[in-house]
Amino acid sequence: MKKKDKYVVGILGATGAVGNEMVEILEERSFPVEQLLVFASERSEGNSLIFQNKKATVQTVSSDSFNGIDIALFSAGAKLSQQYAPVAVKAGAVVIDNSSAFRMDPNVPLVVPEVNPDALKGHQGIIANPNCSTIQMVMALKPIHDAARIKRIVVTTFQSVSGTGKEAMDELLNQTRALLGFSEMTSTVYPYQIAFNCLPHIDEFIEGGYTKEELKMVNETHKILSDSSIGISATTVRVPVFRGHSESINLELDHPLSANEVRALLSSFPGIIVWDDIKKNVYPFPVQASGKDEVFVGRVREDPSVPNGINLWVVSDNLRKGAALNAIQIAEHLIHPPSPC
Amino acid sequence: MKKKDKYVVGILGATGAVGNEMVEILEERSFPVEQLLVFASERSEGNSLIFQNKKATVQTVSSDSFNGIDIALFSAGAKLSQQYAPVAVKAGAVVIDNSSAFRMDPNVPLVVPEVNPDALKGHQGIIANPNCSTIQMVMALKPIHDAARIKRIVVTTFQSVSGTGKEAMDELLNQTRALLGFSEMTSTVYPYQIAFNCLPHIDEFIEGGYTKEELKMVNETHKILSDSSIGISATTVRVPVFRGHSESINLELDHPLSANEVRALLSSFPGIIVWDDIKKNVYPFPVQASGKDEVFVGRVREDPSVPNGINLWVVSDNLRKGAALNAIQIAEHLIHPPSPC
Numbered sequence: 312m313k314k315k316d317k318y319v320v321g322i323l324g325a326t327g328a329v330g331n332e333m334v335e336i337l338e339e340r341s342f343p344v345e346q347l348l349v350f351a352s353e354r355s356e357g358n359s360l361i362f363q364n365k366k367a368t369v370q371t372v373s374s375d376s377f378n379g380i381d382i383a384l385f386s387a388g389a390k391l392s393q394q395y396a397p398v399a400v401k402a403g404a405v406v407i408d409n410s411s412a413f414r415m416d417p418n419v420p421l422v423v424p425e426v427n428p429d430a431l432k433g434h435q436g437i438i439a440n441p442n443c444s445t446i447q448m449v450m451a452l453k454p455i456h457d458a459a460r461i462k463r464i465v466v467t468t469f470q471s472v473s474g475t476g477k478e479a480m481d482e483l484l485n486q487t488r489a490l491l492g493f494s495e496m497t498s499t500v501y502p503y504q505i506a507f508n509c510l511p512h513i514d515e516f517i518e519g520g521y522t523k524e525e526l527k528m529v530n531e532t533h534k535i536l537s538d539s540s541i542g543i544s545a546t547t548v549r550v551p552v553f554r555g556h557s558e559s560i561n562l563e564l565d566h567p568l569s570a571n572e573v574r575a576l577l578s579s580f581p582g583i584i585v586w587d588d589i590k591k592n593v594y595p596f597p598v599q600a601s602g603k604d605e606v607f608v609g610r611v612r613e614d615p616s617v618p619n620g621i622n623l624w625v626v627s628d629n630l631r632k633g634a635a636l637n638a639i640q641i642a643e644h645l646i647h648p649p650s651p652c
Numbered sequence: 653m654k655k656k657d658k659y660v661v662g663i664l665g666a667t668g669a670v671g672n673e674m675v676e677i678l679e680e681r682s683f684p685v686e687q688l689l690v691f692a693s694e695r696s697e698g699n700s701l702i703f704q705n706k707k708a709t710v711q712t713v714s715s716d717s718f719n720g721i722d723i724a725l726f727s728a729g730a731k732l733s734q735q736y737a738p739v740a741v742k743a744g745a746v747v748i749d750n751s752s753a754f755r756m757d758p759n760v761p762l763v764v765p766e767v768n769p770d771a772l773k774g775h776q777g778i779i780a781n782p783n784c785s786t787i788q789m790v791m792a793l794k795p796i797h798d799a800a801r802i803k804r805i806v807v808t809t810f811q812s813v814s815g816t817g818k819e820a821m822d823e824l825l826n827q828t829r830a831l832l833g834f835s836e837m838t839s840t841v842y843p844y845q846i847a848f849n850c851l852p853h854i855d856e857f858i859e860g861g862y863t864k865e866e867l868k869m870v871n872e873t874h875k876i877l878s879d880s881s882i883g884i885s886a887t888t889v890r891v892p893v894f895r896g897h898s899e900s901i902n903l904e905l906d907h908p909l910s911a912n913e914v915r916a917l918l919s920s921f922p923g924i925i926v927w928d929d930i931k932k933n934v935y936p937f938p939v940q941a942s943g944k945d946e947v948f949v950g951r952v953r954e955d956p957s958v959p960n961g962i963n964l965w966v967v968s969d970n971l972r973k974g975a976a977l978n979a980i981q982i983a984e985h986l987i988h989p990p991s992p993c
Binding site: 463464465467469483484487488491502503504507508509510511512516519520521542543544546548550551552553557559561570587589590592594596597598599609610611612613614615616617620622624 | 804805806808810824825828829832843844845848849850851852853857860861862883884885887889891892893894898900902911928930931933935937938939940950951952953954955956957958961963965
């Protein structure tokens with residue numbers, strides 16, 4: 312990417328839950344923005360948001376939107392990404408795409424900057440941001456995998472409604488209000504009530520009984536860790552939490568690591584905070600991780616039910632590290648690649 | 653147990669969440685009750701409840717409470733069970749104890765009637781009711797274990813607050829109201845907020861970083877299935893659900909079973925209903941299982957990450973099959989042992 316002092320940044324899907332977070336994080340991290348252009352589908356046209364004390368008005372995205380843009384952050388779903396990412400690249404932008412559209416494309420790097428920054432080299436204009444539940448898992452896996460190769464992962468997720476978007480957050484709020492007030496409750500975003508409930512169903516069902524979300528955790532983890540020999544079994548579940556995904560992860564390693572060794576490996580990895588002191592009831596949970604940038608790990612336990620077994624509990628804000636923050640960290644790597652040691 | 657037309661039944665802990673359910677279930681199932689006596693600790697004295705259209709007044713439990721009682725259902729915590737179960741047995745009662753006090757005692761049968769009814773033979777007066785999360789799991793495991801021995805289980809639970817008791821149900825309700833109304837929220841039952849949150853902490857922490865709840869799932873499963881060779885790893889998590897526990901269970905079997913074979917085995921097992929038709933979004937969840945007697949299983953999937961792997965999602969009402977119903981089913985077996993084939 313051509314080095315500049317400041318960059319013209321475009322956000323497609325700026326009015327969504329992740330888009331909003333992108334705008335905030337660009338400002339928080341003092342990303343060198345020359346100008347911010349914000350786009351969305353027609354129904355959000357005319358909305359506005361504030362960036363660096365200036366009003367930015369949401370424009371309807373079109374084929375002409377990307378002229379002059381250096382970095383385009385996409386978070387408006389796979390369909391719009393498929394339509395506009397090639398257009399944006401042709402117009403000279405680098406696209407960092409938060410949708411699933413290009414993640415498994417062999418020509419598109421799928422990147423978590425702390426985990427596989429080298430994958431960014433030689434990109435062809437589009438860089439994919441992984442799925443939220445995958446990002447926080449591979450963050451915790453990477454230092455362990457480097458130390459004692461992971462043979463198998465059994466993961467069960469507890470995913471918050473913000474992973475679905477703003478409408479799902481409203482649905483949880485409205486259903487909760489209705490149930491407490493004994494008024495009529497409706498479900499439109501999810502097939503069944505999510506308030507005070509758990510639904511073992513995220514994204515569409517596919518062959519073999521798995522969901523697309525579960526398959527993403529398998530395929531994206533293989534791609535990011537460049538190791539498709541890892542056996543991975545995922546069960547993804549929606550829970551009535553607004554922000555923050557939690558994951559119960561069981562690992563089978565190639566050779567033994569003690570719980571203390573795992574904690575030490577995790578603690579020294581950038582972007583991870585170990586909260587694990589059971590004597591003081593210290594463990595991570597979504598309400599605590601909400602709004603924070605790090606991936607939090609606790610409940611580290613040796614698992615004697617299998618040779619070299621380890622259990623982890625991993626929590627992170629799905630809108631930040633799971634989406635918007637990771638995308639902007641990718642942009643930061645593009646404009647300031649870390650100098651070689 | 654001496655056969656009678658009707659039995660004098662005592663309930664210790666009758667005002668708790670499980671005790672309430674016991675009273676309802678005795679009536680629902682037309683258990684042959686001659687007289688119902690209800691006991692609790694001092695703070696509930698004088699409360700009353702209705703059984704078969706008659707008022708039963710809660711008495712403070714004492715050493716004299718159990719004279720003349722045939723069947724004593726205990727659900728008032730391990731401390732009161734330890735104190736009064738031997739007293740009740742001495743007075744001639746059979747005690748069915750819902751606490752953890754005697755579960756691992758080698759002289760006490762730990763029984764799920766559909767799974768190990770033979771363990772009831774030769775009891776010495778006390779019969780233990782297993783932990784709620786264990787009961788629903790072993791129900792789903794038993795037909796599979798009989799068909800293709802289970803080598804290893806990795807289970808993660810999503811446990812409702814009613815597992816803690818009435819006060820916890822009030823805490824979830826009050827915290828939810830406070831958070832929606834922006835008023836002050838307090839946590840007294842749980843160490844942290846449970847509303848819109850997930851806490852990876854059920855019962856006390858013990859050595860090795862596990863909780864007592866996690867250890868119960870290991871030890872009680874071994875005892876009920878009479879097979880301590882099964883490797884079991886459990887992570888137990890509290891979720892903001894009022895009633896109904898859910899479990900994500902990964903199994904490694906001795907030889908292969910297809911998902912269809914597993915569904916068929918489960919469907920023909922008494923007390924289990926398979927809800928598993930992903931094309932129609934059919935899978936079990938706690939709101940749907942609440943108030944029902946069965947254990948519901950869905951999301952049956954072959955897991956290619958390990959030889960002979962199977963994933964299951966198991967949901968049941970923790971106050972009914974997970975506690976009160978199972979206890980009363982034990983009592984039914986005592987008074988009407990199934991005739992040999």
